Amino acid sequence: MSEDFFLFPVSFAQQQLWFLDQLAPGRPVYNLPGAVRFKGRLGVRALEESLNEIVRRHEILRTNFQVIDGQPAQVVAAEASHRTLPLIDLRDLPPEKREAEAQRLSVKEGRRPFNLAHDALLRSKLLRLAEDEHLLLLNSHHIVSDGWSLGVFLRELVALYEAFSNGRPSPLPELSIQYGDFAVWQRESLSDDLLKHDLDYWKQQLGGELPLLELPFDHPRPPVQTAHGARQEIFLDKSVTSALKALGQRTEATLFTVLLAALKVLLYRYAGQTDIIIGTPVAGRNQTETENLIGLFVNTLVLRTELSSNPDFIEVLRRVREVTLAAYEHQDVPFEKLVEELQPERDLSRMPLFQVMFAFQNAPLPSLELSDVSLELLEVDLGTAKFDLTLNLSETSDSLNGYFEYNTDLFEAETISRLSEHFQTLLQSIIADPRTAIDSLSLLTEREREQQLFEWNDTSRHYPAQTLHHLFESQVERTPDATALIFDDEQVSYKELNERANQLAHYLHRLGIGPDSLVGIMMERSIEMVVSLLGVLKAGGAYVPLDPEYPQERLLHMIGDSGCRVLLTQQKLIGAVAAEGLRVVSVDEEAFREESLENPESATSAENLAYIIYTSGSTGLPKGTMLAHEGVVNCLWWMQETFNLSGDDRVMLKASLSFDASVWELFWPLVVGACVVVAQPGGQQDGAYLVDTVIKHNITTIHFVPSMLPILLDRKELSDARSLKQVIVGGEALPVESLKRFFTRSKAALHNFYGPTETSIGSIDWPCDPNLARPTVPIGRPISNTDVYILNRDLQPVPVGVAGELYIGGAGVARGYLNRPELTAERFIPHPFSSEPGARLYRTGDVARYLPDGNIEFLGRADEQVKIRGYRIELGEINSALAQHPDVRECAVVARESVTGDKSLVAYIVAEEGASLTVSGLRQYLREKLPEQMIPSHFILLQALPLTPSGKLDKRSLVQAEGTRASLAVQYV
């Protein structure tokens, strides 16, 4: 560096870039590369002189950054030393290779790091491709330049070259101020009251916790943000551009505002979040003197808009316009200063304040014209991205073009090309009717719609329109002597099972049981239990499982609600419930052993009910789902076509009857001639017992809820269980680790089978791939005669990759909830995509997304339903049980997940004044109302429940409250 230099403070933006460079020196992400193509006879000398003159005029181009007195400072060389323009001649290469080499060199040059303390921060190099074709490679560090500066640079270059090549002196007037003056002014003005006023605006706008925009990433966010990026071009033609401009004119919005509003709607639809923040660069040259300077002036405005309550696009435009105008008014606060003031939580995985940028250039670059040479500015893509996603658009004479730049550690290219297409469909849809509510605007292309709604649901297959018991009876005729059941050492043949069930059926028939009448079954797992299930169906009725472990109160509610007048039970359970008008029949008694052994006639058809299963209800009482034979038969038929059980297969029956996995465990083998091995009561919990039984009885097919899978995988004897052909898991999400562990232990096939009780056992299936290379296990595709949809609130299909709610239609859809017409109407909606009269869709409450290949990924719940070890629980039900306790003033129940993924229930309670609550008292109280699975494992007493302004439980502060529970809590278990 020359002896003569002078010093300036750094501007705020420079300070930030300097700081970032200190953290990770020489990253190319803040390089600003560019290239200018010259065609015609280029005067290299004149070009070199022009470049030197520009450096002479602009002190910033001879500035370096060094620490002076502990602070970074701009060190400006007083004299501009002459720089020669390096020339690389590519004419030695064959002509067809020159362009590629030029490309390679431009990227290589563009990525070359700068040493901010010592290097010239503007570099240039000339490539000669032919006698009359040159490429000028430029590269500067952002700390001395910005997008606007490029325009200044090119304008001066053209003017100077034109003059020098004709032997004339520079026509440019000297600059009145330099960048250093600006930096000084900025530092001084920042102490002003004026700025304080601006800052207040931003604090009010962006204070508090800011949302993190969760776009549908293809990969988990790395803990430290990377700048690996790529671009995809986007072009909006004349008709779209002029329609958007016209829309802007009608609504007094600029084209920028219209595009920004549309981008916000796109992000809203993609992320499902309503509070959308986008950053946008502004020139930051509010004083006319700065307009002709090269230097870092660009500032970033943070534009936050709330899109809740499904407004129409015009309203969004109004909101965006308002926020944009206010932001412009307060734009003097440098972004870096703002970050410093707001002190957002430090998180190295992302940019502070916003993750998506929209950059719009409507000031066209100066027309590049020289008398005997033509110029063209080229973009150089270094493969970097500063943000998760940036939309860069430039307005040309009558169209818009630009690119999406995205972080390649987060997104796959195909995701961005879809996003870009969706942006364009969205714009079309806005143009067609800007009064459309934003949930209803279209995103999907026709092709995608067709694929999602129809191609991926092309599942139609024949299945028998028969009842379960008829299918069983046909099997009895085929294989009367085959073993149907094994329980301990007892074996029951198909014929014998049929006859015993027939006797019970005749007996029930005489009690008035017929189509759609309900019979309670409260029994432990046993041969009698199976006889009872078949007996009820054969009588023509439907069964209602009543778990003997449930508290009285709950059982009585289920009996009362279902209106069942007959309850089948066992001797030892008799007396567990008694209700007026309820006939309790002990199946181990011989009462009906006198009945006929013949199959009873029944008027029951496939549309009649087979069973009603009660599940937890959010409003405080369990609800019964009514399932007909046909849906169940369809599911079992699909299972048979998929797994092809034969007479040699053995299936373990171990699920509780209250869980519909038991339906397939029992009826699937019984309608195809396989054998059911009935597990001991309680045996489902006991890993050693299960593995022993699998080995002892040569079980081929077994069900597990994923959280119970470890009790199988933990047994090393599992590898000896050679008989096992398929393990079917379902009921909750299957972790990838379990999948991987499974395949190290077993040669059996593993299926991830998804389905709510409301759609007949299972609706979606994924045959697990041992080589799965995704962070989650997909749930796959719909089974036969089943159609699934992933929809937004307006029942519009969401794009591939985007989260939406899962809806299920087809053969399995239940009749509805017993005695709950309103709830039924809410959850079973008219099918929006089917022409079949009366067709309905079940709204699952599950959040899911499509993977690009059409497989479905389960993401979680949209509501307060949780699964604890496969047991379906509405937190609201526990809450309302607790709230009824006289000493409980307020309460909240949450499911907490441990680091190992185990979930447990925690109840937060605020006691009434003066009340003395004990944990054991609360437990006892709940045990009288709720099944054991629904009793929280922890009770925490607080002095007040932390609530958000909208009255919801503030889970973040709960965790904090728990952290300080020593002072707050009365009791903690």
Ligand code: AMP
């Ligand atoms: P249930 O009615 O007990 O079968 O519970 C149905 C709910 O369990 C679904 O709505 C899902 O939330 C969850 N579920 C069932 N199967 C799966 C699966 N394979 N993967 C993830 N969640 C599942």
Ligand code: MG
């Ligand atoms: Mg299920």
